[in-house]
Every structure is written in C-alpha cells, then in structure tokens.
Amino acid sequence: MLTPRFELTQSDSEVVITVHAPYANIKDTEVYVDGTDFRFFSSPYYLRLKLPGEIEENDASSGSYDCEKGDFVFRFSKVHVGEHFENLDMITTLLAPPKKKTTVVPTIEVISNPVVNCEDSIHGNSNETTAENTSTNEGNEWFVPQNVPSDNALFSIDSPKYGFASKVSGALAAFEAAWTGEIIDLPLPDATPASERKCLREKHEFESFSEEHYMADLIQEEYLEAYIAFEPEWYKLLDTEISLDGTEKDILKELPNKEYLLDENEIQKVCCGMVDILFGNCYNYRVTMGDNTVESGWTINKLSSTLCWFQEFSNMEEVITACIRRSLCYPLYRNWNLSMKVFQDVKAVIRLGKKYIIKRFCEIHSLFNTSYEPRYILNQLYIKDYLIWLQQVPSSVIESLNSELDGINPKKLQMRLDLVELETAAYSVHEEDLVIENAVHGMVEQVADLKIDENDKEKYMYTMESKKFLNYVLRKHSTSSSDSSDTDSETESDSSSSSSSSSDSSLDSDDTDVKE
Incomplete structure (x- = not known):
C-alpha cells in the first residue's frame, strides 16, 4: 500500500484533513475516525494518523473529492472546541502508531543458577556438580557454551562512535x-x-x-x-x-x-x-x-x-x-x-x-x-x-x-x-600599487594634454629625434652589458684596425698630394 501525501489545518472548532490520492478508487474509499485515530483507505492508498487531540464525526462533518487535483478533503469537529492541536505539520510524528500502555508482568522462573554451580565446583564440589550438570545438559538442548568474543570482533563497546x-x-x-x-x-x-x-x-x-x-x-x-x-x-x-x-x-x-x-x-x-x-x-x-x-x-x-x-x-x-x-x-x-x-x-x-x-x-x-x-x-x-x-x-x-x-x-x-597580519600586508602592497598606478595615469594624461604650436614644431621634432636616439642607446647598452667581458678583445681589435685604416687613408691622402 502507498502512503499518500496529506495536509492538516485547523480552526477553533474543526480539523480539515486533505489527502492527495490521484489514483484512488473512489467507490472503495473508507474513512474511520475514533478519538485521536484517523484512518483512510482507498486502493492503492492507506493512511493512518495519530492526532494530538480528539476529533469526532457528526452532522457538521463532511467529505469531498476534487477530480482535477486528486484531493480528498475531510472536515471533522473537535471534541473540545477551542483546543489547539500542536504540530499538525510534523508528518513523521502524525504517522507514528499509537503507543500501547501495558503492565509488565514477570514471566521468567529461575530454576537453577549456573554461577552458583560453578562456584561450588571451584570450592571442591566438582564431582557432584559435574554429574548434575551432565544430566541437566542432556535434557536441555538450548544449553550452549558461551565464549568471550575475540579482539577481532567487528563491534565493540569501546569502538569510536559517530552519527x-x-x-x-x-x-x-x-x-x-x-x-x-x-x-x-x-x-x-x-x-x-x-x-x-x-x-x-x-x-x-x-x-x-x-x-x-x-x-x-x-x-x-x-x-x-x-x-x-x-x-x-x-x-x-x-x-x-x-x-x-x-x-x-x-x-x-x-x-x-x-x-x-x-x-x-x-x-x-x-x-x-x-x-x-x-x-x-x-x-x-x-x-x-x-x-x-x-x-x-x-x-x-x-x-x-x-x-x-x-x-x-x-x-x-x-x-x-x-x-x-x-x-x-x-x-x-x-x-x-x-x-x-x-x-x-x-x-x-x-x-x-x-x-x-x-x-x-x-x-x-x-x-x-x-x-x-x-x-x-x-x-x-x-x-x-x-x-x-x-x-x-x-x-x-x-x-x-x-x-x-x-x-x-x-x-x-x-x-x-594570522588573518590580521595578512590583511595588513595585503593593504600595504595594495596602497603601493595604487600610488604607482596613479603616477602612471597622471603621466599619460599629461602627455595626452600636450599641444604643439607651429613655432615650436622644429624644437619638438628635434626633441623627439633626441629621445629616439637616447632610447636606441639605452637598448643597445642593456643588451650588450652582460657580454661586456667577451667584447672587450673585439673592441680592441676593432680599434687597432680602425687606427691602421686611418693611417692608410692618411698615406693615400699624402700620395694624392704628391701626385697633384
């Protein structure tokens, strides 16, 4: 049987029980109410609720079925008008079966005490006890020796708990x-x-x-x-x-x-x-x-x-x-x-x-x-x-x-x-980055705002050419600084060759003068 979805609401005088059972057979539907017990049966659904208060079926009670929603709606009067039923939305609690109050009566009769018999055997009555136990065991098929579980047992009282x-x-x-x-x-x-x-x-x-x-x-x-x-x-x-x-x-x-x-x-x-x-x-x-x-x-x-x-x-x-x-x-x-x-x-x-x-x-x-x-x-x-x-x-x-x-x-x-130290360090670095970023933005804005007059055009062109030459020299210097030791000898040879070439050129010029 299926447990249908249900909902309970209440007023001062009645309780409304809505049961969602879209596939129910309406002809076979049965409803039973007795105090705090409510039962609903309509194949293939079965529902039994334990209410926190008593209800009754009287002339004011009614029941209806909504074909579109598949809902049964039942209205029952409260036995005690004005009583408030607690926890009507606690589904699991309402589904709990009623508790039966029973008086526990001792039904065990002690015939013999094996512990006493064991103590007797320890204190010297072993012969009589052995014979007695043997006869007793022969007539009791439920007597099985009990062994202490080994250390490899799956569960133990001292095992770690969770859940x-x-x-x-x-x-x-x-x-x-x-x-x-x-x-x-x-x-x-x-x-x-x-x-x-x-x-x-x-x-x-x-x-x-x-x-x-x-x-x-x-x-x-x-x-x-x-x-x-x-x-x-x-x-x-x-x-x-x-x-x-x-x-x-x-x-x-x-x-x-x-x-x-x-x-x-x-x-x-x-x-x-x-x-x-x-x-x-x-x-x-x-x-x-x-x-x-x-x-x-x-x-x-x-x-x-x-x-x-x-x-x-x-x-x-x-x-x-x-x-x-x-x-x-x-x-x-x-x-x-x-x-x-x-x-x-x-x-x-x-x-x-x-x-x-x-x-x-x-x-x-x-x-x-x-x-x-x-x-x-x-x-x-x-x-x-x-x-x-x-x-x-x-x-x-x-x-x-x-x-x-x-x-x-x-x-x-x-x-x-160390959250405080980390935040202090993070903010310090962030402020430095902001200062550098603001400085860069300021320089870019100043360059963008520059205006060139016609009178200063030649000066501007000369300045730009000087900057290009300076940038070239700096790049040349940065690439060659790491290899300065290797290029010293080459520089000396170049200088000697240049001096020789210059002497040759001077000789050529002298020859030219003589010819002239």
Missing part, C-alpha cells in the same frame, strides 16, 4: 576508504577516537589555508559585493507563513518513526551539530543566490565539521569558530565579511523555528541524495535522524539557541590563521 548523537559505530567498515574519502576527511573513522578528531581537523585546515587566496578575495571584495548584499528568503518570512511543500512532505512521510532518549549533554551536542550543518547550508544558499548548483552538496559537506570529520561540539562558540575557519579554507569565496554574513543567516534561520529548520534539512537531504559522490551515507548517519528528531523536540529547545548565538562575537584572532 546522530554518536550512536553508531562500525557502519563504514564495509566501505572502501578511497570511496568514503570523497565525502569524509577523517582518516579511519572506525578507528580514530573522538578525542583526536578536533586536532586532526585543525591541522588539516591549517595546511589547506591559502594566504594568497584569502588576500585576493580581501583586496578584490567588489567581486563578492553581490553575494554579501544578497537578501535570502529567511529575512522576508514570518514564522506563521512557513509551510512544507510537496517534495518536503514526501521526504518526511517516508522516514521511520524513532524515539530518542537523550540526556541534557547529548541534546546540547545535537544542537551544536545542527547549527554546524546549517552554516554550510546558509553559505551555499547565499553564494548561489538560492539557485543550487552541482557543487552545492560538496559545499555543505565540506564546511560542516560534523559531516566531514564526525566531530562533536560541546558549546556554540566552538561551533561558529570551526565553521568560519572552514569557510576561509575551502570554498571558492573566502572572505571574512561574507562568513560573518552567513553567521547572521544562521541566526535568522534559528529564529524562524523548527519548521523552517526542517525545510533547510529537507533541502540538504535532497542534495545529498542526488549528489554524484556517495553523500547518501551522510543522510543515513545524520540528516534523516535530524529530520525525525526536529519533529519531536519541543520548540523551547530551539528557541533557547537564539540567546546563545546572540552572545557570540567571532574575532579574527580566534581563527589562528
């Missing part, structure tokens, strides 16, 4: 390192402890940081002005205007229902990871101006320490520092003002609440699923769980992040990339 809330280990053991290396910078993720990941990440960032690239984007910031001045949609939206589109609903309704038992420390780490991933998404949205490219998945993946290094963060300041560092090391545009603008974007997204954050994570999910590289693995390890958890987490948890982010003021010195 959402660090609940996964050994998940990448079956994949080739060269294949996962396209999306994960962490070497040996199944063997590298979490305590070493931060140090390895910072070392990799320091080696990847390009001083020339950073200074070029600093001096030529006019090429980035369009991206810095761009206004994303989250500055124009109100939290009451946010709604999930059809693609996002399709993603959510296919997610499994899970329950996460996280303590306060784990919730903090999960929130830090969420902000870390959102930074990469906001950076991509800004530099593409809302129109994703084939590099969008790479950008989000690369800027997130959570996705690229499986790192856990314990506080928000550490998260933002890592995000900004990576935005200055890897993407095409590496500019401090651009990174600070992205940080403001993250805060704006958080202020819109968890529904809009779900929209951003749905976009990430789609980008990773359509990526050429195997980024669907990151969906399995992180993004899917975030989508499920965000639908269940109280809104107060997300709202508490606003004040925490507002108190963070990143500094260039915190990046430990």
